[in-house]
Amino acid sequence: MNVLEPHEWRHKTIVAGTEWKNPVGTASGTFQLDACGDYYDVSQMGAICTKGVSPVPWEGNPSPRTAEGPSSMVNAVGLQNPGVDRYLVDELPRLKKLGAMVITNVAGHSDEDYAQVVEKLADSEADMLEINVSCPNVSHGGMSVGTDPVVLSRLIKHLRTLTDKPMIVKLSPNVTDIVQIAHAAVDAGADALSLINTLVGMRIDINTGKPIIANRTGGVSGPAIFPIALSFVWRVRQSIPNIPIIGIGGIDSGEKALEYLYAGANAVEVGAAALVDPTAPMRVARELDDLLDFRPELAAKLAKGQTW
Numbered sequence: 251m252n253v254l255e256p257h258e259w260r261h262k263t264i265v266a267g268t269e270w271k272n273p274v275g276t277a278s279g280t281f282q283l284d285a286c287g288d289y290y291d292v293s294q295m296g297a298i299c300t301k302g303v304s305p306v307p308w309e310g311n312p313s314p315r316t317a318e319g320p321s322s323m324v325n326a327v328g329l330q331n332p333g334v335d336r337y338l339v340d341e342l343p344r345l346k347k348l349g350a351m352v353i354t355n356v357a358g359h360s361d362e363d364y365a366q367v368v369e370k371l372a373d374s375e376a377d378m379l380e381i382n383v384s385c386p387n388v389s390h391g392g393m394s395v396g397t398d399p400v401v402l403s404r405l406i407k408h409l410r411t412l413t414d415k416p417m418i419v420k421l422s423p424n425v426t427d428i429v430q431i432a433h434a435a436v437d438a439g440a441d442a443l444s445l446i447n448t449l450v451g452m453r454i455d456i457n458t459g460k461p462i463i464a465n466r467t468g469g470v471s472g473p474a475i476f477p478i479a480l481s482f483v484w485r486v487r488q489s490i491p492n493i494p495i496i497g498i499g500g501i502d503s504g505e506k507a508l509e510y511l512y513a514g515a516n517a518v519e520v521g522a523a524a525l526v527d528p529t530a531p532m533r534v535a536r537e538l539d540d541l542l543d544f545r546p547e548l549a550a551k552l553a554k555g556q557t558w
């Protein structure tokens with residue numbers, strides 16, 4: 251694997267008042283500093299979005315937790331993480347020392363869980379918070395919060411009182427009407443939306459006739475979800491013209507990132523592709539930088555915090 255050299259970025263974006271060197275970030279749960287830091291300079295990404303952080307350490311779900319296919323993977327990691335206190339003395343200072351723009355992904359089983367994490371992050375060096383109300387792999391909280399506009403609105407209104415940091419709400423595709431949920435998040439005080447999290451799915455081992463992952467179902471990500479995720483971004487953008495949107499789902503090339511920008515995203519995050527090739531987020535960022543050279547109108551809009 252090549253260690254990537256630094257690059258002079260030509261096309262930046264602005265998301266909820268934060269300036270990104272380029273419109274590409276890493277997606278939560280698919281970036282690990284110890285693994286990816288060897289392959290590229292993390293300060294050169296548009297943003298680094300961390301694994302979900304909860305108030306206390308979580309062990310996650312039992313193994314096996316993943317099932318891979320040619321164009322998708324199903325995972326039920328279950329938000330394993332060392333907890334917010336450890337994150338604040340370990341991962342966050344290391345990322346900031348390297349000069350990264352950091353989005354801290356926030357996880358919880360209850361409103362109180364989310365509030366505890368956000369309170370602890372309020373005075374931290376994190377540049378943005380991404381509230382994960384959309385994980386399909388935890389039994390309480392997670393996706394259940396993100397599928398009910400009333401429950402979501404109550405949570406986001408409360409979190410809004412606890413922090414001045416730009417707050418991104420990460421939406422689930424596992425809903426009847428994502429536009430209604432998006433409006434609930436924005437009306438309650440979200441500064442930006444990111445979408446989508448994984449779709450509920452499963453795989454079965456044909457030798458045993460049993461589900462491959464211990465949790466039985468999990469979250470589907472990877473190239474297979476790209477057209478679905480793109481349509482979610484487009485639909486939310488059609489309905490809400492001004493909210494910053496981060497497009498996520500199936501991105502493994504600059505061309506796919508560009509499709510999200512044309513669908514109305516201000517930026518994108520690269521997830522599962524980084525599990526196949528750790529350099530993927532940086533490669534996508536460079537490919538997109540080249541593609542934007544030939545799209546000055548789009549590039550100019552992004553640089554001003556506007557969208558297509």
Ligand SMILES: Cc1cc2nc3c(=O)[nH]c(=O)nc-3n(C[C@H](O)[C@H](O)[C@H](O)COP(=O)(O)O)c2cc1C
Binds near residue numbers: 280501
């Ligand atoms: C192994 C794995 C772990 C993930 N963990 C999180 C997480 O902690 N918080 C979160 O908001 N999303 C998490 N996600 C979802 C991704 O951030 C992303 O929304 C999703 O995978 C779709 O993008 P992709 O198709 O590029 O992977 C995880 C995804 C994978 C594959």
